[in-house]
Amino acid sequence: MNTKTHANSCEKYRELFTKEYLMGPNSIRLLDELLTKYPLPEGGRVMDLGCGKGITSLFLAKEAKVIVFATDLWISATENAKRFEQWGVADRIIPIHADANSLPYAQEYFDAVVSIDAYHYFGAKKGVFEDKILPYIKKDGVLVIAVPGLKEELTEKQEEELLDWFEGNRDDLDTFHSLGWWLELFQGNDDYEVVTACNPDCFSEAWQDWFNSGHKYGIKDQKYFDRGLGEYLSFIGLVIRRKR
Numbered sequence: 001m002n003t004k005t006h007a008n009s010c011e012k013y014r015e016l017f018t019k020e021y022l023m024g025p026n027s028i029r030l031l032d033e034l035l036t037k038y039p040l041p042e043g044g045r046v047m048d049l050g051c052g053k054g055i056t057s058l059f060l061a062k063e064a065k066v067i068v069f070a071t072d073l074w075i076s077a078t079e080n081a082k083r084f085e086q087w088g089v090a091d092r093i094i095p096i097h098a099d100a101n102s103l104p105y106a107q108e109y110f111d112a113v114v115s116i117d118a119y120h121y122f123g124a125k126k127g128v129f130e131d132k133i134l135p136y137i138k139k140d141g142v143l144v145i146a147v148p149g150l151k152e153e154l155t156e157k158q159e160e161e162l163l164d165w166f167e168g169n170r171d172d173l174d175t176f177h178s179l180g181w182w183l184e185l186f187q188g189n190d191d192y193e194v195v196t197a198c199n200p201d202c203f204s205e206a207w208q209d210w211f212n213s214g215h216k217y218g219i220k221d222q223k224y225f226d227r228g229l230g231e232y233l234s235f236i237g238l239v240i241r242r243k244r
């Protein structure tokens with residue numbers, strides 16, 4: 001497989017940075033930054049897990065030049081198929097409606113599983129990666145994730161503020177963690193190893209795109225950031241390679 005250098009290509013997709021397509025902080029910026037650090041082999045087979053409305057799938061198909069299985073739970077495959085037709089990439093992106101907890105794929109099928117701003121909803125628990133995701137990745141294939149998280153684990157006051165942001169939902173609170181916490185989650189297993197770990201730099205720009213989109217949740221999130229939430233939030237970026 002040939003690896004290639006990924007050129008920073010985010011700006012080409014600016015017309016998608018709207019409330020129609022964004023579902024949170026700008027996932028294209030996050031993906032672009034991760035692929036710059038860890039380019040994927042051209043022509044590979046990639047699962048975009050929790051692809052939402054498919055903008056990261058589009059970016060993967062066009063910029064990384066891979067075949068994408070755009071997999072999501074809340075957004076239907078039919079809705080995404082229409083978008084992929086409109087974008088002229090229906091031959092390279094296959095829309096799939098599925099739950100990350102019971103994926104419908106052949107084992108050891110993917111060169112990469114990419115998950116941007118989605119993995120924390122289902123994967124912030126011991127055993128999920130090993131049991132539910134890893135089986136579908138080939139040897140030497142990778143999991144590439146970016147999730148919102150914390151600079152450090154929360155103080156009591158910060159926990160209260162975050163809980164207020166999440167409208168009292170403790171399950172949501174349990175998905176936000178520091179890079180150290182995530183590294184521990186992926187430690188101590190002979191089958192895989194962490195090859196890249198970072199707090200992506202695009203934090204402010206990615207959130208600002210979301211606020212500017214005019215989405216009602218973006219407007220709400222900006223109010224919390226204005227009160228200081230952004231001071232202790234961060235993004236977590238990880239690449240994990242299957243060793244055998």
Ligand SMILES: C[S@@+](CC[C@H](N)C(=O)[O-])C[C@H]1O[C@@H](n2cnc3c(N)ncnc32)[C@H](O)[C@@H]1O
Pocket residue numbers: 021022023024026027049050051052053054055056071072073074075098099100101115116117118119121122
């Ligand atoms: C905040 S949205 C982000 C969507 C997209 N990655 C993006 O950034 O534009 C989170 C996505 O995770 C997906 N998701 C949450 N839980 C999931 C699960 N168990 N299996 C598959 N997808 C899931 C949702 O369907 C949703 O589209």
